[in-house]
């Protein structure tokens with residue numbers, strides 16, 4: 001399936017935006033990034049920020065468990081029927097890039113069960129810097145790294161850092177404690193990404209996810225335009 005997706009920013013939309021019944025399907029946004037960078041925390045914060053105005057569902061990917069889904073359920077960020085867990089049983093990036101069938105099924109099941117939906121967030125299992133989503137699964141992707149992973153990660157590059165539609169550098173509150181230089185991270189990210197956006201976040205406060213929520217709103221506006 002070719003979705004005609006590009007990295008040109010909010011104007012980029014997929015070619016097959018309609019469901020078999022002719023209604024517009026939800027915008028699908030993937031969140032990937034290294035283990036522990038804050039993907040689940042970002043998903044939870046986005047749901048809290050956007051759920052009053054948008055119809056949202058989430059697909060989580062874990063290797064052998066449903067820990068991320070359980071975290072979202074326990075924190076009641078969405079009703080249980082809006083959260084689906086995929087157990088990848090193997091390298092997490094396989095399920096989001098190579099054999100996306102389980103994830104596609106989860107996305108379509110959610111749309112059938114609780115649709116119509118505006119937005120589906122697909123959270124990848126934690127992986128390394130090379131994990132990216134198939135464009136057959138998501139319309140746009142967010143790559144989440146954190147300052148505690150080292151301030152040289154943007155400089156090192158890799159497909160997540162260089163090509164994700166939005167790069168999130170999370171846990172800025174920890175920068176003074178781990179000696180990370182945020183300005184250097186911003187400059188390196190800018191150099192690596194050729195103008196694609198970067199958001200610095202700290203999810204220790206409720207409004208910390210603001211820049212990511214704004215970016216999602218802009219994508220959604222382009223999607224529904």
Ligand SMILES: Nc1nc2c(ncn2[C@@H]2O[C@H](COP(=O)(O)OP(=O)(O)OP(=O)(O)O)[C@@H](O)[C@H]2O)c(=O)[nH]1
Pocket residue numbers: 033034035036037038039040041042068125126127170171172173174201202203204
């Ligand atoms: N100090 C601080 N801690 C954070 C922030 N965001 C997330 N955390 C914490 O970092 C830890 C990992 O966050 P998760 O959201 O589970 O990370 P993840 O990327 O989903 O992890 P995996 O799914 O295991 O790959 C948790 O203890 C969070 O509470 C932040 O902005 N600042």
